[in-house]
Amino acid sequence: MLSTQKQNMELVSRTRSGGIVKITVHFSKELRPTHPDCLRYYNILFRRALKMMNLKQIGRNFYEKTKRMFCNNSLEAWRGYVTSVLPYEHSLTLCSDVCHKLLRLETAYDIITKAEKSLKSKRSREEISKKLVGLTVFTRYNNRTYKVVAINWDQSPRNTFKKSDGREITFVDYYMQQYNQIITDLNQPLLVSQGRWRRGQRNVPQEPVLLVPQLCYPTGLSDEMRQNSKYMSELTGFMQLNPKQRKVDLGNFVGDINKSQRAQNELQRWNLSFDTELLSISGRILKNVKIFQRDSSFDTGPQIRDWLRESRNTPLLSAKSLSNWVLLYTGEYVINARALLRSLHRVTPTMGITMRSARMYEVNDDPRSYIDTLRDCVTPHTDMVVCVLPDGEKYRYNEIKRFLCIHCPVPSQCVIAETLIPGSTLLTITTKIVQQMNCKMGGALWKVETGLQKTMFIGIDCFHDIINRQKSIAGFVASTNEELTKWCSQCVFQEPGQELVDGLSSCLEAALDSWFRNVQEQPDSVVVYRDGVGDGQLQALLDHEIPQLVNLLRKRQVKLTFIVVKKRINTRFFVECQEHLYNPPSGTVIDAALTREEWYDFYIVSQFSKHGTVTPTHYNVIYDTVCLDPDTVQRLTYKLCHMYYNFPGIIRVPAPCHYAHKLAYFVGQNIQQEPHNSLSDCLYYL
Numbered sequence: 001m002l003s004t005q006k007q008n009m010e011l012v013s014r015t016r017s018g019g020i021v022k023i024t025v026h027f028s029k030e031l032r033p034t035h036p037d038c039l040r041y042y043n044i045l046f047r048r049a050l051k052m053m054n055l056k057q058i059g060r061n062f063y064e065k066t067k068r069m070f071c072n073n074s075l076e077a078w079r080g081y082v083t084s085v086l087p088y089e090h091s092l093t094l095c096s097d098v099c100h101k102l103l104r105l106e107t108a109y110d111i112i113t114k115a116e117k118s119l120k121s122k123r124s125r126e127e128i129s130k131k132l133v134g135l136t137v138f139t140r141y142n143n144r145t146y147k148v149v150a151i152n153w154d155q156s157p158r159n160t161f162k163k164s165d166g167r168e169i170t171f172v173d174y175y176m177q178q179y180n181q182i183i184t185d186l187n188q189p190l191l192v193s194q195g196r197w198r199r200g201q202r203n204v205p206q207e208p209v210l211l212v213p214q215l216c217y218p219t220g221l222s223d224e225m226r227q228n229s230k231y232m233s234e235l236t237g238f239m240q241l242n243p244k245q246r247k248v249d250l251g252n253f254v255g256d257i258n259k260s261q262r263a264q265n266e267l268q269r270w271n272l273s274f275d276t277e278l279l280s281i282s283g284r285i286l287k288n289v290k291i292f293q294r295d296s297s298f299d300t301g302p303q304i305r306d307w308l309r310e311s312r313n314t315p316l317l318s319a320k321s322l323s324n325w326v327l328l329y330t331g332e333y334v335i336n337a338r339a340l341l342r343s344l345h346r347v348t349p350t351m352g353i354t355m356r357s358a359r360m361y362e363v364n365d366d367p368r369s370y371i372d373t374l375r376d377c378v379t380p381h382t383d384m385v386v387c388v389l390p391d392g393e394k395y396r397y398n399e400i401k402r403f404l405c406i407h408c409p410v411p412s413q414c415v416i417a418e419t420l421i422p423g424s425t426l427l428t429i430t431t432k433i434v435q436q437m438n439c440k441m442g443g444a445l446w447k448v449e450t451g452l453q454k455t456m457f458i459g460i461d462c463f464h465d466i467i468n469r470q471k472s473i474a475g476f477v478a479s480t481n482e483e484l485t486k487w488c489s490q491c492v493f494q495e496p497g498q499e500l501v502d503g504l505s506s507c508l509e510a511a512l513d514s515w516f517r518n519v520q521e522q523p524d525s526v527v528v529y530r531d532g533v534g535d536g537q538l539q540a541l542l543d544h545e546i547p548q549l550v551n552l553l554r555k556r557q558v559k560l561t562f563i564v565v566k567k568r569i570n571t572r573f574f575v576e577c578q579e580h581l582y583n584p585p586s587g588t589v590i591d592a593a594l595t596r597e598e599w600y601d602f603y604i605v606s607q608f609s610k611h612g613t614v615t616p617t618h619y620n621v622i623y624d625t626v627c628l629d630p631d632t633v634q635r636l637t638y639k640l641c642h643m644y645y646n647f648p649g650i651i652r653v654p655a656p657c658h659y660a661h662k663l664a665y666f667v668g669q670n671i672q673q674e675p676h677n678s679l680s681d682c683l684y685y686l
Helices: 036-052 108-118 121-132 171-179 229-239 243-259 261-268 308-312 331-347 367-377 394-407 426-440 504-519 535-555 630-640 655-671
Strands: 009-014 020-025 056-058 061-070 075-087 092-104 136-139 144-147 150-152 160-162 168-170 190-193 209-211 290-292 297-299 325-330 359-363 384-389 412-416 455-463 472-479 487-494 525-531 559-566 575-577 580-582 588-590 601-605 617-624
Touching: 036 056, 036 061, 036 075, 036 092, 036 261, 056 075, 061 092, 061 229, 075 229, 092 243, 108 121, 121 150, 144 190, 160 171, 168 171, 243 261, 243 580, 308 426, 325 331, 325 367, 331 359, 331 384, 331 426, 359 367, 367 394, 384 394, 384 426, 394 412, 394 655, 412 426, 455 504, 455 655, 472 504, 472 655, 487 504, 487 655, 504 535, 525 535, 525 630, 525 655, 535 559, 535 617, 559 630, 601 630, 617 630
Parallel strands: 325 359, 325 384, 384 412, 455 525, 525 559
Antiparallel strands: 009 020, 056 061, 061 075, 075 092, 136 144, 150 190, 160 168, 190 209, 290 297, 455 472, 472 487, 559 617, 575 580, 588 601, 601 617
16 A cells, blocks of 8 residues: 555556656555455455465355265365455454355266267257256366357357457367367367356347357256265265354364465465454344234244144135136046045145035146146136146146136146155145145235234345346235235336346336225335345445335335345354354344444344254345334344245245245246236235
8 A cells, every 4th residue: 555645656667678667656545444445455365365275266266176076976066165355343354155066077068978879869959958058067178167058059169260369260279279178079069158147238249158068067966966865965964064064164264374375475465364263243032923823823933943734733814715626637647636636635624725626637748738628627717727747847837837827817736746646745745735725816824913004015026037038027026915915916027137127116006006905095104125136236226226116105105114135145153052053043133243334234044944054134224214123124024034825934035025036936937928917916926
């Protein structure tokens, strides 16, 4: 840094040709250590130190060279570290966590050749595309990862491309000259990757990146690996570190930094050093939340994992009858369909659901057979459609859901036949199916007391199709009664990659109209939970999304609280007791030391985790005219984590937030069109 005496500094250097270059540096201002420019440089400096420790950078993270082998030596698991230097209330803090990178030893070329040998030539390209498109592959020659979006069957390594200097070169010669890589099969197709979206370049066409399959190693697990329980158990034990193991690893990591002479020399030039001990902070545990059903109630408690047993042995809060419903199945799985019916007859009476006999139709496994049968048998009076599917084929599922959500709107439930095998778990599976069906028809399973009167809760999240570059989907889900048992769900189609949501005013107006139909008066306040945005987009939310809501609510004299939800964080918390480390119990709140001085933020550990290290959720209140005090916001947020009907337990985020995520994902992944408006008042996407 320059001296605060504000004198000019002159730097002189000589070029290779003997010329003299003079640079005069003029003092402008002194930056505080927490200034964004300083933080940016601290992180660059720290990454430079990690490279000096011979850690290998892949993407944003750094990994150790030591590897562990799994799945009969067909998978490499690398342990690495996520790091960031961040300013908190009292000091700069190094936030570090352990991460892993899974690399298969087979190449994309191996996958292609295996498929070509085992499949008929007419179908091989289609099946190969299903196996490779969507995968992330790692290229060892430059330590980079790419997302495969297509396969170019018309080009091969023999083809040429233009280098940055304009010269033409074949892929074979390029990889030999640049990376000393020999390509043996000159007829293999090329993989296509579009790279990542860059800010400000959304409307600029991107040049595709062409990759040679022989040099690409898929990351993550194959289907065969997932089905091998022995290796999955061993791999899970390696990756899911408990708090004690994680503390040891992180302590060793910081210790290695302090022991590395090269890294220390680099850091000491800027007077930077790191404590080897974890930061000690204080937290508190929120009170137990009481769950209410129609005739009973019970406390969840900090160690209660779920309440499935309680929810199935007493009547649901609002049970919908299955009076006119349809069941489709293939002839091969008629036994499974009948097993489902028998289980339904056993579990529905205790849950307070009246169920009549289903109208059953046999179909073949072709999607068109399902659609033709549904077109003939579904009427405006049909309550529910249940389809027993022979497998998890995405195309068949999408076609059925698209027909029943757009062209013939009716709540539907798809079940894979193999999950309906008679046995000890069938009743549990059937209970979850019944609960889903009840919610999709507009029923409710349970409720909690939020403590706020006449308040609407809204969740907003976005889905981006980074593979096919389809339009982004914003999910908007709002509670439309005081008990949070009725919901209005809408989606907004936007340009690919667009995160900030347009059209919130029309979504909110429709939600307020739905509220008025249920309650006959407007709410006094609205609380929004916005997921999917990072710290750098907070001001953009204040400038773009919040004004859309405020302008409408101000006319109706309704107050607004807007809370940003962040799940993708590296912060971890441990409880120390008698020299042992444990996960914090459900309901733990941290709102000091690791919060930002300029923010109104806090962390909540909501879910219970017996294995591995629990991940907290970070909340930031960026707009508040309801004037809720911190304790009220924290208790309210934790209670809403109990209201997600697709899981009888506590989830990581408030229910409206997760409903919005499920809606956006379902529309973006499965139906790719706007659902029929008649379904907007039920949770049809669970």
